Amino acid sequence: MEYVPNILFALALIVGIGFFVRNVKKLTRNIKLGKDVDVSDNKAQRWKNMARIALGQTKMVVRPIAGIMHVIVYVGFIIINIEVLEIILDGLLGTHRLFSPLGSVYNFLIASFEILALLVIVAVIVFWVRRNIIRIQRFIKPEMKGWPKTDGNMILYIELVLMFLFLTMNAADFQLQQIGAEHYNKAGAFPVSQFLLPLMEGLSESSLILVERTAWWLHILGILAFLNYLYYSKHLHILLAFPNTYYGRIKPQGQFNNLASVTKEVKLMMDPDADPFAAPAEEDTAEEPEKFGASDVMDLNWVQLLNAYTCTECGRCTSECPANQTGKKLSPRKIMMDTRDRLEEVGKNMDANKGEFVPDGKQLLDDYITREELWACTTCNACVEACPVSIDPLSIIVEMRRYLVMEQSAAPMELNNMMSNIENNGAPWPYNQMDRLNWVNE
Numbered sequence: 111m112e113y114v115p116n117i118l119f120a121l122a123l124i125v126g127i128g129f130f131v132r133n134v135k136k137l138t139r140n141i142k143l144g145k146d147v148d149v150s151d152n153k154a155q156r157w158k159n160m161a162r163i164a165l166g167q168t169k170m171v172v173r174p175i176a177g178i179m180h181v182i183v184y185v186g187f188i189i190i191n192i193e194v195l196e197i198i199l200d201g202l203l204g205t206h207r208l209f210s211p212l213g214s215v216y217n218f219l220i221a222s223f224e225i226l227a228l229l230v231i232v233a234v235i236v237f238w239v240r241r242n243i244i245r246i247q248r249f250i251k252p253e254m255k256g257w258p259k260t261d262g263n264m265i266l267y268i269e270l271v272l273m274f275l276f277l278t279m280n281a282a283d284f285q286l287q288q289i290g291a292e293h294y295n296k297a298g299a300f301p302v303s304q305f306l307l308p309l310m311e312g313l314s315e316s317s318l319i320l321v322e323r324t325a326w327w328l329h330i331l332g333i334l335a336f337l338n339y340l341y342y343s344k345h346l347h348i349l350l351a352f353p354n355t356y357y358g359r360i361k362p363q364g365q366f367n368n369l370a371s372v373t374k375e376v377k378l379m380m381d382p383d384a385d386p387f388a389a390p391a392e393e394d395t396a397e398e399p400e401k402f403g404a405s406d407v408m409d410l411n412w413v414q415l416l417n418a419y420t421c422t423e424c425g426r427c428t429s430e431c432p433a434n435q436t437g438k439k440l441s442p443r444k445i446m447m448d449t450r451d452r453l454e455e456v457g458k459n460m461d462a463n464k465g466e467f468v469p470d471g472k473q474l475l476d477d478y479i480t481r482e483e484l485w486a487c488t489t490c491n492a493c494v495e496a497c498p499v500s501i502d503p504l505s506i507i508v509e510m511r512r513y514l515v516m517e518q519s520a521a522p523m524e525l526n527n528m529m530s531n532i533e534n535n536g537a538p539w540p541y542n543q544m545d546r547l548n549w550v551n552e
């Protein structure tokens with residue numbers, strides 16, 4: 111009987127971590143559905159970006175209130191997890207406050223965790239008020255209705271509950287230490303939870319132990335549940351922000367990637383020595399021609415799919431987007447959310463069909479992202495610049511437009527006219543090349 115709690119704890123840990131590993135495998139499989147892309151260049155710059163943007167949160171503090179609050183929650187989350195290590199070891203070994211022999215260092219750590227927990231509570235309340243009372247514009251856009259709104263709030267409630275459980279556990283522990291209960295040796299400093307002591311006054315030793323143990327168990331079970339909730343939530347970014355900023359774009363913004371096959375054609379056309387009537391080389395005819403652009407998630411590259419899973423749905427991109435600001439249907443955040451939703455749909459299809467994707471008559475284009483949204487983009491890069499975790503919604507828009515133009519010849523009329531003019535007149539205007547300087551004489 112003595113070891114029952116330890117066994118139960120080990121079981122909870124195995125189940126919690128087991129589900130998490132299963133979700134990580136699904137996530138990796140889905141991301142790998144994307145096309146390969148070479149991101150092995152410039153490792154030093156990539157590490158620097160990860161340290162600066164993901165670890166240092168430099169792009170978050172561009173908007174100071176939200177940024178600083180976010181840093182508090184982030185640091186609180188990371189540091190309080192040191193406490194989780196002690197909880198796990200205590201749970202497995204049947205000890206209590208295993209690290210307490212560290213003496214004053216331990217006291218300092220527990221005191222810092224408590225102060226951080228309080229700051230996290232304050233930050234979470236501010237976040238909740240911004241979302242639900244002040245209703246900041248970027249949180250009430252059409253794509254934020256339903257699950258995204260619930261998810262945003264849910265995570266705030268979970269964080270709040272976890273912090274209160276942590277402080278309740280410490281308060282009960284502190285009280286037990288003061289009444290000299292067995293196993294509850296004097297250890298730790300409790301600058302915040304001491305204010306909860308009046309709530310514990312008059313409780314017997316057994317009731318206090320019940321409060322302390324219940325808070326302890328709910329705290330660790332809550333953390334394991336949170337770990338597994340991540341996969342279904344925008345909060346996956348707390349893990350994926352690191353690889354995403356590492357693999358993020360390092361080319362200058364505005365520099366588009368050229369399609370190798372098109373570049374080759376253009377070079378051939380411009381080569382004065384090339385024979386326009388020569389038969390194509392054997393290697394060019396052997397392979398099936400590559401699909402131009404993207405109409406579904408499998409046509410995107412894996413970094414773009416990683417981007418979709420990393421999106422925090424913060425809406426900074428949408429709030430900077432000139433198309434969105436002028437009332438167009440486009441929202442770069444929705445582009446990322448749609449990509450993730452479609453990818454999840456493809457993943458579920460594979461789960462249901464023994465790992466094989468069975469065509470479902472749907473695709474990212476039209477079923478999720480409309481042509482109107484795609485053509486509303488000015489390719490200004492403001493969304494890429496604004497994103498705090500190096501996501502590039504524009505690259506997905508460009509790939510999908512590429513598909514429309516090159517596979518379906520389905521560009522809007524204005525663009526088709528412009529392209530014909532460039533082809534015929536060497537300029538986007540409908541004038542003969544010879545007339546291009548006429549304006550000088552006007």
Ligand code: SF4
Pocket residue numbers: 427430431432433434440441442486487488489490491492493494503504
């Ligand atoms: S690049 Fe397109 S989607 Fe991004 S901010 Fe500019 S207009 Fe909006």
Ligand code: SF4
Pocket residue numbers: 420421422423424425426427428442443446496497498499501503
């Ligand atoms: S793409 Fe970036 S800026 Fe836009 S919602 Fe996602 S995380 Fe926020």
